[in-house]
Amino acid sequence: MRLDQTTLELHSRGRGSYDITGEVAACVSSAGVVTGLCQVFLQHTSASLMLCENADPQVRVDLETFMADLAPDGDRRLAHRTEGPDDMPAHIRAILTGASVQVPVAQGRLALGTWQGIYLWEHRTGAYRRRAVVTVWGE
């Protein structure tokens, strides 16, 4: 069994989703694992990680539309506003969508479906540096 762990420094440019499949795939390659698993863990609570359709970018635009209605910025029901009107909605979005993704490794590569990509989903309106820990283990 092999185990490899790397920290990725990611840079968001405001609210939206960013394809990080390539960065994660590179960690799998350098780990030398043929069959196993890869976990990506985001060390933040106002951004998240998601597996999403990677063919039509409109899908991710529609996800923003959906979330903007579900957890609107400046929502008067929410009292945690010290960091701005987008902060508490960002926490809500992050909890609904998750801080980690786990993808099998097969034949030395991420065993993603044809239309699956791994995305950092920034929920704050500003630009942030985000850290993700990638752990790969297997044979």
Add this chain to the structure above:
Amino acid sequence: MRLDQTTLELHSRGRGSYDITGEVAACVSSAGVVTGLCQVFLQHTSASLMLCENADPQVRVDLETFMADLAPDGDRRLAHRTEGPDDMPAHIRAILTGASVQVPVAQGRLALGTWQGIYLWEHRTGAYRRRAVVTVWGE
């Protein structure tokens, strides 16, 4: 440490949830792992996997009711419609509920709670073939 990986071919018959606990349990048995973990990963973005109450089927009916109101088919806010009015709502449902489940293995079996089952949740209205990768590792 042992590690075993299998791909399950699942067949949905339209929107709804399908108990796959038996298929996953069979992978654990054949892996010969006594203590460890089992991951099930769905290679799709318009269906998901969930752990759900397995006693009263009404729970899963109510989940459909809830989701139908939260992310309704044909929602005019959403522009990704090339594959039909149920496609973008299916992506939303999948992202809110997740593409993988991870269950501990103890005493050679899935360490599920008494009322927990593993379900494929098909979010498209049509019937689809869905692939899930099951990875089991441990001692």
Add this chain to the structure above:
Amino acid sequence: MRLDQTTLELHSRGRGSYDITGEVAACVSSAGVVTGLCQVFLQHTSASLMLCENADPQVRVDLETFMADLAPDGDRRLAHRTEGPDDMPAHIRAILTGASVQVPVAQGRLALGTWQGIYLWEHRTGAYRRRAVVTVWGE
């Protein structure tokens, strides 16, 4: 490779979230794993586990407010009511937020971000005993 598995007995005191970071961290310490992963799995379908901001308790109050509007108790659309008006909303909340968390282990400790805590999120209004299986593996 080492692998260690422990069951935690948790006690909720009604709806709300409870910091269990210390209990999970103790499992990591006793496992003697330096680099690897830790999984916490809840054996229930009406409570969940979440990673949440641990600085301002108002965040978790706002999460309750959000969920109370999203999946209100006694919702007339929902028919699974034999265990009370809070039961089906609890299942919905649990499915939206997840039964497990996976956190990397680095330098012998949980590699959480500065503001991340691990919480048991009780969705039922009553007090319950909840069981969580903690599995730690790595080098």
